[in-house]
Amino acid sequence: MRDVSAKPTTLRTARARAEVTAAKPTLEAVLAHRTPKGDPLPVAKVAAIQAAKKTAEWIPYCHNIPIEHVETHFEILDDRIAIEVTVVSVARTGVEMEAMTAAAAAALTLVDMLKMIDASMTIASIRLLEKTGGKSDAHSVDPWRAHVLVCSDRISAGQFEDRSGEILASGCRSWGATEVALTIVPDDIAAIRASVEASVGAGADVLLVTGGTGIGPRDRTPEAVEPLLDLPLPGVVEALRSHGQARLGTAMLSRSVAGIMGRTVLVTVPGSPSACRDAIAVLFPALLHTKAMLLGGGHS
Numbered sequence: 001m002r003d004v005s006a007k008p009t010t011l012r013t014a015r016a017r018a019e020v021t022a023a024k025p026t027l028e029a030v031l032a033h034r035t036p037k038g039d040p041l042p043v044a045k046v047a048a049i050q051a052a053k054k055t056a057e058w059i060p061y062c063h064n065i066p067i068e069h070v071e072t073h074f075e076i077l078d079d080r081i082a083i084e085v086t087v088v089s090v091a092r093t094g095v096e097m098e099a100m101t102a103a104a105a106a107a108l109t110l111v112d113m114l115k116m117i118d119a120s121m122t123i124a125s126i127r128l129l130e131k132t133g134g135k136s137d138a139h140s141v142d143p144w145r146a147h148v149l150v151c152s153d154r155i156s157a158g159q160f161e162d163r164s165g166e167i168l169a170s171g172c173r174s175w176g177a178t179e180v181a182l183t184i185v186p187d188d189i190a191a192i193r194a195s196v197e198a199s200v201g202a203g204a205d206v207l208l209v210t211g212g213t214g215i216g217p218r219d220r221t222p223e224a225v226e227p228l229l230d231l232p233l234p235g236v237v238e239a240l241r242s243h244g245q246a247r248l249g250t251a252m253l254s255r256s257v258a259g260i261m262g263r264t265v266l267v268t269v270p271g272s273p274s275a276c277r278d279a280i281a282v283l284f285p286a287l288l289h290t291k292a293m294l295l296g297g298g299h300s
Contacts, residue, residue: 001061006281007092008243012133016099018083018107019124026118027076040113041074044083044106048072051105052087055098062098065091070102080124083107096131144291145179146172147204149195151211151221152271156186164210164276168269171280172206175288187212192224200264205291207264208279211271213256221268222255229259229266236267236283243282244275251275265290 022030029035049070056064069088074081085102087095107123114121150156150165162184169180181199185191192209199207212221226232236258244251254275258267265287269279 001063002093004063004092005247006277007134008239008282009090009092010133012089012091012093012095012131013086014095014099014131015084015086015129016096016103016127017129018085018103018126019080020083020107020110020121021080021124022114022121023118024079026114026121027079027081029117030081030114031076035114036116037113040110043113044074044109045072047109048083048085048102048106052085052095052098052102055101058101059097063091063093065089065093065095065098067095067098072102072106081110083110084129094131094134096128099131100126100128142291143178144176144205144288145181145203146177146206146208147181147183147199147202148172149192149199149207149209150182150184150271151187151192151209152184153186153218155211156184163273164269164271167273167276168208168210168280171276171284172208174280175284177206187218187220189220189224192221193228196225196228196261196266200262200266204264206287207261207266208283209266209268210276213254213268213270215253215255219255222257225266225268226257226259229257229261231260233258233260233265233267236286239282240267240269240279243278244270247278248274260290260294263291263294265294 033039052070053067056062066089071086073084083103083106085099087099089095104126111121148165148168150162154160155162165182169182172180183195185195212219237256240256241251254270256268269276
């Protein structure tokens, strides 16, 4: 089973369709509510709901996720019954399989309830129509540039290998950054400020600063960065800290800051590799929305 623990919960939806072919007299009997086992459509609707909630028990690698809503519609056509099921969840992974399993269960229920009058019935297809939520739902954005700034005395002195900066840089590339610069500076307020100002001056759309956000004697990244911000973004910090605290009890000690500087959105991230992986999961695609907003775009 894939580990999704690093991902944030988001609103997920999926819509699936199944089709059951049947003879015309069978379809007429369904429309007239005169089938031997009773009206099959309400029973198939309940089957879809139950199946959506039980998908993780049937499909081995599916995660057990909360099901917030299941909506089922039937359409009786000339030679078949079409079933469409929409499933909604707030979760770390999608609900495609839940929607398809629900549609399949509804189709099987129709076959079971109608087979005694129509042995020729078949399930013609089960397919996913659409899904929303998560990375695949991110809107495409114009080319954007990222800068990753690593603040560390040991890494800048060559005593320690940089891992966190590379994680952030790779994460930016995975979200479509066309240019990613990576700079390493010591834990020095003047050096950090100079690099931040250079990055903003060079037109970086996103600046991720890692390291120096704790309470150690040389952790002064927030002091270096905060006075440079034109607008703070406390919600970004809240999201990072909440996500981290659910995974590591000491995340509350982070002093991360975030905000806007010119046309650049800047976020400071703790220096551990795990915190940087979490940051990529939490910050995107929301950070990319700031580019359009800073240019006067809307919130859609």
